[in-house]
Amino acid sequence: MQDLREATAYIQAQSDNFLPDTGIILGTGLGALAKEVEVAYSLDYADIPHFPLSTVESHAGRLLLGTLGGRKVTVLQGRFHYYEGYSMEQVVFPVRVLKLLGIKQLFVSNAAGGLNPDFEMADLMLIDDHINLQPTNPLVGRNLDELGPRFPDMFAPYDATLLARAEAAAAALGQAATTRRGVYASLPGPMLETPAEYRYLRTIGADAVGMSTVPEVIAARHMGLPVLAVSVITDLASPGRLKPVVLADIFAAAAKAEPRLTALMKAVVAE
Ligand code: HPA
Numbered sequence: 001m002q003d004l005r006e007a008t009a010y011i012q013a014q015s016d017n018f019l020p021d022t023g024i025i026l027g028t029g030l031g032a033l034a035k036e037v038e039v040a041y042s043l044d045y046a047d048i049p050h051f052p053l054s055t056v057e058s059h060a061g062r063l064l065l066g067t068l069g070g071r072k073v074t075v076l077q078g079r080f081h082y083y084e085g086y087s088m089e090q091v092v093f094p095v096r097v098l099k100l101l102g103i104k105q106l107f108v109s110n111a112a113g114g115l116n117p118d119f120e121m122a123d124l125m126l127i128d129d130h131i132n133l134q135p136t137n138p139l140v141g142r143n144l145d146e147l148g149p150r151f152p153d154m155f156a157p158y159d160a161t162l163l164a165r166a167e168a169a170a171a172a173l174g175q176a177a178t179t180r181r182g183v184y185a186s187l188p189g190p191m192l193e194t195p196a197e198y199r200y201l202r203t204i205g206a207d208a209v210g211m212s213t214v215p216e217v218i219a220a221r222h223m224g225l226p227v228l229a230v231s232v233i234t235d236l237a238s239p240g241r242l243k244p245v246v247l248a249d250i251f252a253a254a255a256k257a258e259p260r261l262t263a264l265m266k267a268v269v270a271e
Pocket of ligand 1: 113114192209210234235
């Protein structure tokens, strides 16, 4: 708690106590939304006390404070993954800081492999539930009672109102055909899945698979924050469509979907 408070106090001091109402975490290859933000303050993670540092080149490592769609937002440009060697506590540190900064809702994006046979490359999937297959989670250990309860409920991890708004916004933007809904399975990575693992994940009810998001969502729900999370389908792992995954292809699919994701997120924030 002390570390969280020090990080929060630093950000407040650097930003004239800027009070964001929405927090946004940008996933792999999905940085374009940051360009839409009218940035008032930009802080390097390296300068924020106790903040972990990003080791993945595709993640920038900056915290932005500004306005998007007329709303005050804060953007985490770069997230932390368990596969980088961070503890789960470190992975969710920034999300907890955003909550202490005052956000009332959290938006998250990620790149994910598509397991549902109806999905196409560069589709967006609004996450409506998840399966946590990470080896541990950020709530293990002594509970931070100031943040939330020991046994948080997980009946509705993804906010129904935000999901409905996102679906309505997708329709209004002419994106209904490429905007799906489904269950996200989170694995530690960093290797992608074997064919048998992809089949297993489909069998247990997942529509997409990735290496992030669920730890942050667990921490957010622990603190009572409503969450909207969107996966960009960057590779297809459904039967008959699986092929070796090339990182460049993942970035290409993310780049293709990025304008749609950006427009959608901006529309929901504005609302
Ligand atoms: N598996 C796990 N993580 C991913 C994938 C995948 O197929 N695609 C993008 N992130």
